[in-house]
Amino acid sequence: MEHEYLFPLLLKVAKSDTQAFENLYKATKGQMYAVVLKMLKSQELAEEATQEAFVKIWYNASSYREGQGTVLTWMISIARYRALDTIRYKKVRKEEVLDSDYVDSNQSMFEQDSINQNKLDVCMLELENPQRQAIHLAFFDGLSHAEVVQCLDTPLGTIKSWIRRGLQSLKRCLAL
Amino acid sequence: MNYSDETISALAAEYVIGTLRGSARDRFDALKAKNPKMQEEVWYWEGQLNQMAIDMPATEPRPELWQKISQQLNLSNNVVNLQQPKAEAKPSSSVWQWVSSVAVAASIVMAVLLINSMPKQESLITSVAVFSNEQAEILWSVDISEKELTIKPTQKLPLLSNNDYQLWIVPKSGGDPISISLLPQRGQLILEQGLALDLSEIAALAVSLEPLGGSPTGQPTEVLFATEIVLLSS
Numbered sequence A: 001m002e003h004e005y006l007f008p009l010l011l012k013v014a015k016s017d018t019q020a021f022e023n024l025y026k027a028t029k030g031q032m033y034a035v036v037l038k039m040l041k042s043q044e045l046a047e048e049a050t051q052e053a054f055v056k057i058w059y060n061a062s063s064y065r066e067g068q069g070t071v072l073t074w075m076i077s078i079a080r081y082r083a084l085d086t087i088r089y090k091k092v093r094k095e096e097v098l099d100s101d102y103v104d105s106n107q108s109m110f111e112q113d114s115i116n117q118n119k120l121d122v123c124m125l126e127l128e129n130p131q132r133q134a135i136h137l138a139f140f141d142g143l144s145h146a147e148v149v150q151c152l153d154t155p156l157g158t159i160k161s162w163i164r165r166g167l168q169s170l171k172r173c174l175a176l
Numbered sequence B: 001m002n003y004s005d006e007t008i009s010a011l012a013a014e015y016v017i018g019t020l021r022g023s024a025r026d027r028f029d030a031l032k033a034k035n036p037k038m039q040e041e042v043w044y045w046e047g048q049l050n051q052m053a054i055d056m057p058a059t060e061p062r063p064e065l066w067q068k069i070s071q072q073l074n075l076s077n078n079v080v081n082l083q084q085p086k087a088e089a090k091p092s093s094s095v096w097q098w099v100s101s102v103a104v105a106a107s108i109v110m111a112v113l114l115i116n117s118m119p120k121q122e123s124l125i126t127s128v129a130v131f132s133n134e135q136a137e138i139l140w141s142v143d144i145s146e147k148e149l150t151i152k153p154t155q156k157l158p159l160l161s162n163n164d165y166q167l168w169i170v171p172k173s174g175g176d177p178i179s180i181s182l183l184p185q186r187g188q189l190i191l192e193q194g195l196a197l198d199l200s201e202i203a204a205l206a207v208s209l210e211p212l213g214g215s216p217t218g219q220p221t222e223v224l225f226a227t228e229i230v231l232l233s234s
Helices: A002-013 A018-040 A043-063 A071-090 A101-116 A119-126 A129-141 A145-152 A156-175 B005-017 B022-034 B036-049 B064-072 B093-099 B102-115
Strands: B125-132 B138-145 B148-153 B163-171 B178-183 B189-192 B202-211 B222-227
Touching (some): A002 A018, A002 A043, A043 B064, A071 B036, A119 A129, A119 A156, A129 A156, A129 B005, B005 B036, B022 B036, B125 B222
Antiparallel strands (some): B125 B138, B138 B148, B163 B178
């Protein structure tokens, strides 16, 4: 489990251990960068967001609590929020054409990993297809409601409903 | 305004996936800072939904990225940055007991002996230290110059396959030991310390026995050796 390896490292990073920080970086950089690159679609912006995320992790390592998920999900939160800030303040996708490639790539990525299914995977598969697609587009690609509308060619009210109801169903399933 | 559990959960979930945007996101940010229930719900969704991102195939960033991060934080490989410790220092009696033990006295004697046999180096060595065992056999020598700190293990060092040795600074302030690095069992380790290492603030160096990868707690697990740093006369 990656958490058993990363948690001791993060504890040391909280004590300003630079070697532990480098090891933490080496162990997670590929995942962190992949997440923000998919959202930002730009090497330069993705590296910038990854850099900002790791700087924040260095300064905030002591604030991590195990109730916040695993170390890696906590780190990914920081990276994703940086990427969302980038999308918001730099308006990165303003002129980008959205197409069905988004849907196809997310779907195939999700199916590829079905061998190692955890409860979240099982619950995601129990969602209706459109709900799952809409949530994937928002989560993986950082799309807004309006951008998901454009991508799935479906009215805004329907998209909002798919995402809201999909997340409600997901929580019910995860609680079982 | 009171929010139902269902509303809090829905807002938190959309905050985490990112569809809560603009001023609505700002408002929620402000609300959750004052509302523990909202904060906990955000943590719940982060823990759940971000598992999807863990399943993504990794993509390696360019190697320069680490350089940029370490420059921004004023780090570099193996740099010891002691002037801005982030954690509050607390007394740690076990290491201090070690520092005051006879092992230190024995090490100082050995350090003096070692100085005479040291080869000349480009960077002037200003201080030295050695770690030795109870039989007074030297296990590591430490050379400190203005630019770097070089640590070399000797042939007497017991090799560990299931543990690591870790080097610590014991501050004079009485605060917790500060981790410097894992120690090599073979081959030398050079740490670039720059001007960050203030010798006047260091009571001793210590070596601990740790699980592979280093201390899981950020503090020494089992202190094996301690030694003082000896300042050379100019």
